[in-house]
Amino acid sequence: MNLSDMLSYADIGQLSKIAGAYRCECNGNSKNELIQSILSQINRHDVFENQISSMRLEDLRFLNSLLFESRQSYSLEDLVARVQQSRFGEEKKEALEEPVKKTKKSKKKAALPPEPPSPREIIVQFKHQGWLFNGFSGPGRYLFQIPNDLKTRFRETLRRRFAEQLRYTDEPAMYRDEQGLIQEDIKQLLHYVYHNEVQLVSDGSMYKRSLQQLLDRMGVREELPSKGAWRFGYGRHFNQYPDRFSLLYDYCCSVKYISEQPDGLLVVEEAGKERLEKPSAADEQELVYRYWLKLYKGPVTNLLSLVHWVHALAADWVSVSSLREVLVPFIKTYYYDDANSILEARLLKMMVHLGLLRIGEHSEHGTVVRMTKSGHAIIDRSARGADTAGLGLH
Template sequence: MNLSDMLSYADITQLTRIASVYGCECNGNSKHELIQSILATVHRRDVIKEKLAKMELEELRFVNYLLFETRKSYSLEDLLARVQQCRFPALNEVQNTNTSVAEEKKKKVKPKKATKQQVIELTPREIIAKFKQQGWLFNGYAGNDRYLFHVPQDLKERFKITLAEVLSVAIERGTQPSIYREEGGQLLLDLKVMLNYIATYKPNVALDGTMHRRFVIQLNELFAIQEEMPGKGAWKFGYGKGFGEYPDRMAFMYDYCFSKGWLCIDGDTVDITKTGEIAKDSIGNQEMQSIISHWLKLYKGAIPNINSLYYWICSLSKDWTTIKSFEAVLEPYIKPYYFDSAGAILHKRIVKMLLHFGLIAIGESEQGIVIKRSVFGYKMVESLQTGNNKH
């Protein structure tokens, strides 16, 4: 539902509270006037931009989550958990904290106590209440739906447009590199190579279902896009079947083949299925959307806001853009995952995979490493905007 629909179901007390937040001047006893005044104010781009500018970082992270979540409703527990997940220090905050502690130790004085002027951190419940007062979250109006929360669809789109404007200001455009890398449909070709190799050699597997290292090395050498082999002490969780044993791209492909039912474990070997036999001769460009959806689903456990990161990189890189500016803009929104720092997640789990999927091109110019979305990347962003790419 849109904002106008949700306002029509709200009681006059909630409408009065929302109108007060936005400074609406109208007859507080008229529900119709309250709704019209709120709609006229809330939909203004300058108002949304002002609200975004006043938000704390964790609130911006929470907004970012709501904008790209495909769910229609949320329980209170869902929202509380998400707000809690949005609470982590950005890299510069960690560095500043460490510096302050070191300085305090050198001076041998006690750290300063919080002053009254310092911002008091809101609890997750208070943040949700604040969003309700702003008219960004509404309860349902009938049955069990009354205990669930909803975000107005049209407001989500306006927030997305305005946030894009805010983020784009910090994005630095670069010059076109003389040489750049674009992988296009190489992933599809290598999927066929993987299926054919496994069908031919039926590699031995360990107890966890991963191929023995010599088979991995042989397969990697057959790929059009070859990767560095992981070290023996690499960690092996969070990013699917084979992660840590195979190079990242190969691990993703291996996991995808199992998810599609193209491969199966047969005793101590991995073999191709009947479905896989058909697939290895018929994989086409239409498979890419399914591949990207699988990536978003597979990596979401480790990177809860992967949808938004994918969207912002592809939508903000219509021209050659420096990766350094993306680091500055997006890393504060990325929560480290075990041994993956925010920077590692951005580069290894997002940008590198977007390159493998043919969504972006990467090169090096005077400004350093630059990226630009491909024609296919543009189409996929459009499908995200229209809701056709669900995961």
């Protein structure tokens, strides 16, 4: 539902609080006047811009977590968890300051910073601004929704604000485009496993000799993880396989192209044999993209919104350094992955491998990226209703 629909269902108490937040001058006893006055204020460009400008970073992160999902409603517990997840990256000021020396003349304790609002207070604040509404009847009355038209306005307002901070460039002299390569390499993997006896070690990964032979067949060159070196990544055999191959391998397992047998062999299943005999399906690139979202959204909690921001902001060549300035504040660290490595290694690099992004080196602005046409199409289709929780992938 849109804002006008939700306002019409809201009780006069909530309407009065929203009207107060926007300093509406109207008859507070008339529901119709309250609704018309609220809509008039919220629809003003300057009022909406000021509301966004006054938001704290933590509140922007919370809002960002709601903007790109296909789901329509949220429980209170879910919203509380999202508010809590939005509080990261800020170093404690007192840890950076030198301890105050205690003297006889100065016995007063240093003033403590004010406590941040609780998650429930943030949710109430969003309700009072007309950005969140409770359901109106039945079990749905315990769920919260954000008006669809406000979602669109939030996205567009933030896109303009972010774009103003970016450095757009002309086309670099050379760039890399990996469109179609991951589909070809799926076939290479299946062909190798079908025609060779691929034995697995006790942890289920391939022996190094087989893995190296497979990597040599891939359209994108990746090195084996160094022997004995510590490695951190995501996926079933991340400690043994490089990132792109690890994703490709996990996808083939998830769609039952290949399977790891109890007797220590890697085999091609019937679905994999059918894939070998046919050209890649038209939607295979999109299926691998959706699987990547499903696999990576655990460690990168707001992965979907980050993908959509790259999609919205990189329609033209843009410097990675300026993208970093805009997006890193919205990225939460994950164990040994800091925000910068998540942006570059887990997001941009993987989007290049998936054929969603081109990457190049600009003589003046360094590393630059730009969305591909197929990347735009895939993300647009996903935004029109695909839910990563229901992909049929295991």
